[in-house]
């Protein structure tokens with residue numbers, strides 16, 4: 125996944141693959157009636173606008189000479205023509221506005237649909253996915269890339285068709301006015317296209333570079349924000365500033381280049397336009413000459429000429445956006461197609477309400493092919509029993525409990541809960557009945573009360589207070605400025621590690637899981653508080669099967685069973701007293717802590 129590091133560009137040029145666009149059309153099709161309405165409105169508005177030059181011609185060639193010849197109908201005729209001229213503008217503006225509203229809405233709906241699908245998928249992706257790439261680049265995909273494609277998928281599609289029609293209509297109107305002058309305009313097309321193709325290609329590449337550098341910078345920024353504590357404690361600010369400066373400079377350079385090219389385009393387009401405009405006057409006045417060509421015709425043609433190039437420029441722009449959009453779509457769909465290794469089996473069924481019996485049968489597991497972490501592990505835990513996992517760091521304790529919630533698929537053997545093979549039940553029904561508490565518990569932004577309610581969305585205030593009391597969190601919460609209504613920042617940095625832990629205990633208790641897992645959950649709580657908590661903890665454990673990983677052996681000595689994990693399996697198992705009597709690994713560990 126090299127492309128996803130912050131110092132490596134995400135992409136330069138991707139092969140043009142129309143399939144991505146076709147796939148995106150699925151999202152567009154849902155709003156096809158909006159699209160069709162908008163298209164019709166635009167077409168009508170464009171045609172109406174094209175009558176304006178014809179009216180100008182009529183004023184110059186007919187109405188003004190009428191006035192000069194003393195015809196009294198001249199004034200009302202000019203007023204009528206002016207009224208019509210004004211009407212063309214008003215009608216095309218109003219229709220254009222309505223269309224814009226419809227399209228903006230469709231665009232937002234499409235963004236919403238794509239983002240929803242992306243987010244749903246991101247939530248299912250394994251931890252591994254997030255370990256492998258910077259958060260910033262994931263954010264850029266969900267936020268920026270999706271924004272970038274919406275315009276192409278709505279206005280882009282409509283405008284593309286529209287501009288082609290527009291071009292045809294303008295050509296027809298031009299021929300209606302004067303064929304010879306139309307040919308003068310047509311002669312400019314090859315030069316114009318050549319310039320556009322060269323410049324537009326350069327421009328597209330330049331903007332793609334901008335997007336890449338922006339993605340790199342965002343990725344680094346997100347990483348820096350996440351690890352700010354580490355940065356400051358290692359006094360790495362200057363080095364990091366250097367990295368950021370390098371990324372920002374790269375960004376600034378490609379931005380400047382892109383802007384320079386972009387500004388050069390209208391300049392060259394205007395030059396070509398002006399040249400052709402003068403050619404019209406030249407050919408009209410000197411080569412063909414009056415009265416073979418009228419002054420009104422020359423004015424009208426000059427007007428059509430300036431309108432004629434706009435659709436071509438627009439089509440070139442659309443083509444560029446189209447290619448960029450395909451590149452973005454590729455990134456978006458790549459994320460959506462990222463395989464979910466742990467998912468519901470085809471015929472998965474809901475795990476019924478469990479009593480909490482857990483059974484491992486000859487379980488073998490490896491994170492990476494060929495490197496077994498667990499081999500042939502078997503054990504049974506009866507409902508309501510508490511089990512402690514102890515053993516050296518890296519032995520596989522966390523791995524075992526990860527397998528109970530099926531965060532990973534096992535390579536061999538089976539895990540049963542209440543006799544149900546967990547690979548055959550739905551993930552939701554499985555995990556819903558588990559309570560997992562980790563060493564570092566996450567506090568979401570919002571009130572303390574809502575943080576606890578996360579475990580059970582319809583919990584009442586009384587339930588929340590009762591749960592907090594049970595786990596000894598009530599007193600400290602009451603002591604906060606606004607009690608249960610105190611607003612937490614993301615990550616809950618106002619609280620101590622231990623306090624965060626207590627909040628998460630309450631959150632877990634309220635969800636009332638039948639199986640409870642505490643992975644070093646009491647590590648950040650001091651011995652005194654832990655002792656107080658012990659009562660709460662005992663309350664929490666009552667009637668539930670529990671797995672506890674703790675370094676302080678005092679926390680676990682009352683467990684029904686202690687398993688010592690080492691050498692890819694369970695090396696000792698028994699009660700605290702049994703294991704001490706055995707004078708093996710557990711005994712040594714216990715003596716070392718005394």
Ligand SMILES: Nc1ncnc2c1ncn2[C@@H]1O[C@H](COP(=O)(O)OP(=O)(O)O)[C@@H](O)[C@H]1O
Nearest residue numbers: 491492497515516517518519520521522523524
């Ligand atoms: N996501 C992972 N990918 C690859 N290897 C892992 C992963 N998580 C843990 N490991 C490896 O598996 C082994 C057991 O880890 P773990 O179960 O976390 O140990 P502990 O007993 O300290 O909880 C370690 O050697 C570790 O390097």
Ligand SMILES: [Mg+2]
Nearest residue numbers: 521522523643
């Ligand atoms: Mg661990």
